[in-house]
Amino acid sequence: MRRSWQIKLRSDEPGAEAPLEMSFTDSRDIFDGWLVFKRVLFDKIIDIIKGEENYMAIPAIMDVNPPSEEMYVLPEQCFIIIATDTQGNPYGLLFVVTASGVVLAGVWPEPLVEVMKEKKELINIILHLLLEKPDIWKEVLVIFVVEEKLRRET
Numbered sequence: 001m002r003r004s005w006q007i008k009l010r011s012d013e014p015g016a017e018a019p020l021e022m023s024f025t026d027s028r029d030i031f032d033g034w035l036v037f038k039r040v041l042f043d044k045i046i047d048i049i050k051g052e053e054n055y056m057a058i059p060a061i062m063d064v065n066p067p068s069e070e071m072y073v074l075p076e077q078c079f080i081i082i083a084t085d086t087q088g089n090p091y092g093l094l095f096v097v098t099a100s101g102v103v104l105a106g107v108w109p110e111p112l113v114e115v116m117k118e119k120k121e122l123i124n125i126i127l128h129l130l131l132e133k134p135d136i137w138k139e140v141l142v143i144f145v146v147e148e149k150l151r152r153e154t
Contacts, residue, residue, distance in 0.1 A: 002029050003067035005094055005106040007080065009060040010146050019062050022080075024094040024106025025113045026067050031120060035104040037127075042095070042102050044131050045081070045142055055140045059147045066105075078105070080143040083126075086136060091126055 003026035008019040027035060049055045064075045073096055083091045092108030104123065107113050116122050129136060 002026070005067060006065040007061065007078075007094065008063040009143065010062050012060075022092070022108060024092065024108045025110070026106055027104045030107060030113060030116050031104075031123075035123065036098075036101040037104070038101055039097070041127070041131075042079070042097060045079075048131065048134060048140075049142055052134045052140075054137055055134060055142065058141050058143050059145065060143050061145045073105075076145045078145070081130065081140065082108075082143065083130060083140040084138045086138050088138070093126070 005024040005026060007022045007024065009022060011018075011020045049057050061075050061078055061080065064073050064078050066073050077096050077098070079095050079097070081091070081093045081095070085091070090109055091112060092106075093104060094106035094108070096103045096105045107116060107123075130140065134140070
């Protein structure tokens with residue numbers, strides 16, 4: 001049985017009352033374990049957002065439901081990268097920031113999941129392109145927790 005992360009995102013679409021829901025395939029079902037990156041990955045993404053017009057930070061994560069009850073993840077620990085290349089292909093990566101590093105928790109959409117199962121090195125290629133070749137992306141959205149949620153819980 002495939003595990004998945006359920007994410008609720010705030011929609012800024014006019015008339016949208018219900019949050020958008022996304023489902024990310026658990027990375028353990030792709031890579032046979034967690035992939036943990038150095039925290040510099042998160043720092044580099046923040047730097048790129050500041051310097052590239054096609055990279056945007058969006059506060060939209062409302063809730064995060066991991067695939068099993070033994071995990072507890074706060075929405076403010078998470079960020080999502082939704083990138084669209086110049087051909088219109090979507091790439092979605094769900095990360096959880098932990099004390100040990102930045103964990104790749106999930107992948108979206110399903111066609112990308114299937115390709116990654118066959119070519120596990122693709123994750124490193126995508127991350128390299130996101131960090132080093134911002135001009136090949138039509139749009140890169142880096143989605144964080146909604147600001148109101150942060151204020152309410154602090």
